[in-house]
Amino acid sequence: MSLGTVAEAMPGGAPPKRPRRLTIVLAQWCPHCVPLSVTNGRRLAKRLRVPLRVLDIDRRSQVKEADRLVLRYGDAAPDYLIPQVFLEWSDGRVQHLLTGFSEQVPRTARAWRDLFASDWLKRVVAGAGN
Amino acid sequence: MARPLRERLAEARRRGGRKLTGRGSLPRLLRTALASPGGRCYRHCDQPIRSRAVPSALPGRWEVRSCPSGVVSVTSYAEWTRRDPTPAVRRTLERWTEPKSLVRAWDLRVATRRGPELGKNAERFLARNHPSRGVRVVYWRVYPFRARDGTERRLFVCFRRTHAAPVFFAASPTASEWGCPVCARRRRGRRRLRG
Numbered sequence: 001m002s003l004g005t006v007a008e009a010m011p012g013g014a015p016p017k018r019p020r021r022l023t024i025v026l027a028q029w030c031p032h033c034v035p036l037s038v039t040n041g042r043r044l045a046k047r048l049r050v051p052l053r054v055l056d057i058d059r060r061s062q063v064k065e066a067d068r069l070v071l072r073y074g075d076a077a078p079d080y081l082i083p084q085v086f087l088e089w090s091d092g093r094v095q096h097l098l099t100g101f102s103e104q105v106p107r108t109a110r111a112w113r114d115l116f117a118s119d120w121l122k123r124v125v126a127g128a129g130n
Numbered sequence: 131m132a133r134p135l136r137e138r139l140a141e142a143r144r145r146g147g148r149k150l151t152g153r154g155s156l157p158r159l160l161r162t163a164l165a166s167p168g169g170r171c172y173r174h175c176d177q178p179i180r181s182r183a184v185p186s187a188l189p190g191r192w193e194v195r196s197c198p199s200g201v202v203s204v205t206s207y208a209e210w211t212r213r214d215p216t217p218a219v220r221r222t223l224e225r226w227t228e229p230k231s232l233v234r235a236w237d238l239r240v241a242t243r244r245g246p247e248l249g250k251n252a253e254r255f256l257a258r259n260h261p262s263r264g265v266r267v268v269y270w271r272v273y274p275f276r277a278r279d280g281t282e283r284r285l286f287v288c289f290r291r292t293h294a295a296p297v298f299f300a301a302s303p304t305a306s307e308w309g310c311p312v313c314a315r316r317r318r319g320r321r322r323l324r325g
Binding site: 075076079081099103104106111 | 166168169195203204206216235236237238239240241242243244245246247248249250253254257269271
């Protein structure tokens, strides 16, 4: 058992890590994003019981935060891919979950389906962390 | 634009090729998980897209998605690694492209595939491996653009077996001649020899 797990298991120790917020970086004109990733993002947020935040790279008020997330935790490039999906955790960690598949929209749809069926999601929903 | 005859095209798959066991190479399971069959040529001919694997000195896997006329939809390079392969991808594409200025930084986009989005088999396979590393995929997509004379240009690829590697070039989709610059140089050379 790791020290972190011991601390969490002890009364008065650090609270267990929980998902806190799901964020999708997208653009309204992108067929991988709207409606595909918005719909699936809502579903995933519901499964995780967290709020969904949508950051539109074409909105001046949102692009700065979108760029920060992508540059720090995601797949950064001068003209980066969208959508990119991030899960924020209660301990402040940000986990990059998914980047759109540039090949074709049905491939991105398949990635969402696989994410919903993944062992990772089962573990997170069961509260076992990631 | 007319594409060269099918029989003149190089074989996409090298028969009896080397085993992919090197550092960064993609095991069959991951290749299957990343596969994206189907699709049609968008805003050009609506013909089915064909994926063609291309060998190179890099350890990962190249795939060129193009229509029967040779218009490139997207070129991708996938490597099982923690580092970003974009610089190496750019250098390789510059060698394969005429002119090499067609390869621009903002047309290269990296994506990391970590496992959960690749299906159960790939997820479990990647989870078993320590230290964990995802699959990095670099996409090269050149959107149609206008030349100085205002005509539309698209990215084409020529796979003729006389070429050592694929040749990427920009040409008008309505041109009557196959615009591969390497093929054109060879034609000129032959004419000079005959003359």
